[in-house]
Amino acid sequence: MATVVNQERSGTGSSTDRPVLQVEDLRITYRTGRSGRAVEAVRGVSFDLYPRQALALVGESGCGKSTLALGLLRLLPRLGGISGGSIRYQPQGGGDPVDVRALEGRRLRAWRWSEVAMVFQGAMNAFNPVLRIEDQFADTIRAHAEGNGRAARPSMREVRERAAENLRAVRLEPARVLGSYPHELSGGMRQRVLIALSLVLEPQVLLMDEPTTALDLLTQRSIVDMLRELREERGFALIFISHDLALASELSDRVATMYAGRIIETGATPEVFAHPRHPYTSGLMRAVPRVRGGGPGPVSIPGSPPDLAHPPAGCAFAARCPHVRDACHETDPPLETVAVSNGPELTAHRAACLRWRELAEEAAAADDAEQAADAGQTDDAEQAELPQQKGATE
Numbered sequence: 001m002a003t004v005v006n007q008e009r010s011g012t013g014s015s016t017d018r019p020v021l022q023v024e025d026l027r028i029t030y031r032t033g034r035s036g037r038a039v040e041a042v043r044g045v046s047f048d049l050y051p052r053q054a055l056a057l058v059g060e061s062g063c064g065k066s067t068l069a070l071g072l073l074r075l076l077p078r079l080g081g082i083s084g085g086s087i088r089y090q091p092q093g094g095g096d097p098v099d100v101r102a103l104e105g106r107r108l109r110a111w112r113w114s115e116v117a118m119v120f121q122g123a124m125n126a127f128n129p130v131l132r133i134e135d136q137f138a139d140t141i142r143a144h145a146e147g148n149g150r151a152a153r154p155s156m157r158e159v160r161e162r163a164a165e166n167l168r169a170v171r172l173e174p175a176r177v178l179g180s181y182p183h184e185l186s187g188g189m190r191q192r193v194l195i196a197l198s199l200v201l202e203p204q205v206l207l208m209d210e211p212t213t214a215l216d217l218l219t220q221r222s223i224v225d226m227l228r229e230l231r232e233e234r235g236f237a238l239i240f241i242s243h244d245l246a247l248a249s250e251l252s253d254r255v256a257t258m259y260a261g262r263i264i265e266t267g268a269t270p271e272v273f274a275h276p277r278h279p280y281t282s283g284l285m286r287a288v289p290r291v292r293g294g295g296p297g298p299v300s301i302p303g304s305p306p307d308l309a310h311p312p313a314g315c316a317f318a319a320r321c322p323h324v325r326d327a328c329h330e331t332d333p334p335l336e337t338v339a340v341s342n343g344p345e346l347t348a349h350r351a352a353c354l355r356w357r358e359l360a361e362e363a364a365a366a367d368d369a370e371q372a373a374d375a376g377q378t379d380d381a382e383q384a385e386l387p388q389q390k391g392a393t394e
């Protein structure tokens, strides 16, 4: 087990870093309807997040990504709650780890935002529409100063200075933005302001739900570049939720595919996308259209995720899996280490599929056959060209 823990160390964090967040067998349950029927939306999720690491959570709608993020921040709606497992947070510069499940009241509010902050989906709804941007900064900075028992209330000048510093960090002109109302800014600017607001208390972890949804492609591009630079400059770890695999591949060091409330595949992002070992991850990748064309067109995954009020026996993906066998309906496979990448990002690649070994062998054989066919075609083409070239020189 000790080796697996070491292999988990990954991303840009060094192997001597301690995880900033350790999530162990986390379970989150919603009570729904009059009967209070239980729906387990997160069903035993474990992962370690290292300083400076960026982890992408991918998967279809309803797989539990947002519930997991809200649970990590203890921001679940009233009918939801953590029903099992643990979340441990390691403060920067040492100190005792924090049991996040045990935080309450003032301590919880002080921890949120100043240690772990979240940028929610939909930049407009996250603002108070009647407050200028500088007042939104003032609210955040002052609320946390009070929460931490600071005697003097930060002055508006201090607020403006801190806000300006953070706005410049997200490439916005403070003079243009501070006095504006949210509706006076473009979508891309609002998203940048939200990122600046979430970073103003210098959290160690930033959670983002769909960081670039509803933005045009060029704006998405600049937000992605900015996030990458900011992470390098400030050294926070990032967890982001995305439906967009291209974004995940660009912005994350590590990816976790979620399905029916579980992580069913995880590993260093380049390794997982080059060699997906769970048929669900492969299916998600095949469902993405290729911008440059070539190769087969996108293929959707038939069916939809299971109803978590009645989770199926065995593998939750079995009903939709093109490689299903009878055993898949009986056994719920655990995450198994399928490969270890020994590059700068030492990470265990793990997948929860009974058939991963066979499928990996089949995929390797198909790759070999394809390469042999390509080589054959090249030889044929060269042979076909030779007489012409000869003819041309004669």
Ligand SMILES: Nc1ncnc2c1ncn2[C@@H]1O[C@H](COP(=O)(O)OP(=O)(O)OP(=O)(O)O)[C@@H](O)[C@H]1O
Pocket: 030, 031, 032, 039, 041, 059, 060, 061, 062, 063, 064, 065, 066, 067, 068, 077, 079, 080, 308
């Ligand atoms: N407020 C709620 N009350 C009851 N059940 C909920 C609630 N929110 C989510 N769920 C249940 O939890 C499951 C996971 O939902 P969640 O929103 O976390 O998924 P998601 O992967 O983040 O989807 P999306 O990408 O659409 O946000 C849903 O299928 C639903 O059954």
